[in-house]
Amino acid sequence: MKKIKLVKSLIGRKDSHIATAISLGLKKIGDTTEQPDNAATNGKIKEISYLIEVS
Numbered sequence: 001m002k003k004i005k006l007v008k009s010l011i012g013r014k015d016s017h018i019a020t021a022i023s024l025g026l027k028k029i030g031d032t033t034e035q036p037d038n039a040a041t042n043g044k045i046k047e048i049s050y051l052i053e054v055s
Helices: 015-023 039-047
Strands: 002-006 032-035 052-054
Touching (some): 002 039
Antiparallel strands (some): 002 032, 002 052
């Protein structure tokens, strides 16, 4: 499991990046979620890596 935290705002980002963050369960700054460590999740993390922290 990967713990993902949204650390930057979604305001003004590309629509696809906002949709990716929401699909991970991140809607506002400080939201945290745990996601399985698989290829789909890793692709989402790679797309919005500049907005999140992964541990």
